[in-house]
Amino acid sequence: MIDRSHSLPVLRQARELGISRSSVYYLPAPVSGADLGIMRRMDELHLEYPFAGSRMLRDLLRQEGIEIGRCHVATLMKKMAIEAIYRRPNTSKPTPGHKIYPYLLRKLPITRPNQVWVTDISYVPMAKGFVYLVAIVDWFSRKVLSHRVSISMEADFCVEALEEALDAL
Structure with missing residues (x-):
């Protein structure tokens, strides 16, 4: 060149x-x-x-x-250009036969607090395993309405977080 x-x-x-x-x-x-x-x-x-x-x-x-x-x-x-070959997590592939739901908020203008809430579950690596964190967030203000931490991936802590967010209304 x-x-x-x-x-x-x-x-x-x-x-x-x-x-x-x-x-x-x-x-x-x-x-x-x-x-x-x-x-x-x-x-x-x-x-x-x-x-x-x-x-x-x-x-x-x-x-x-x-x-x-x-x-x-x-x-x-x-x-x-060599790397170890090992089994990686396969979390992004949908299971065959599961219904794919449409995104219902695509054309909805979000203009005020408490109009739309979102939730997310994430894991936090610890010294011996993981803890799971769920958060309920107001989409408009980005305010965390409630959150919970659990050592197991059961639905109880998610329901508790949702109930706490609803009680705060």
Whole structure:
């Protein structure tokens, strides 16, 4: 893209292309020989243990006498475009046969408090598991009308939060 032998200065060429001048002069640093050896061994280990993340790879390398930190392993994994293969949560796919309800508020102008309430349930990671948080919010004022925390995903705490919001009316 940038032609250093062109009569137009490099500064002007970079400006015309919409790139920074420093990126024109940047030369990527080559990977060291030690890192290449580590990367080769990491590739072998990844083929043997595809579920291993940066911590497990670090431990496997240390067992072989290669002293390396987890962050360095993670950096090399990014450079090599490898990542641990594991089962991820499958929470966004709807169950076949479940009814999909229409969004009823699409064309409704929300102009005053207590016209529309929304609720949301979220989980907060803790040292040993999760706690679940439900909040009832007024859509117009964004005021939290009530909230509850529970250690189980049962409906009781949601109903309690809704009853508290209704009692506050």
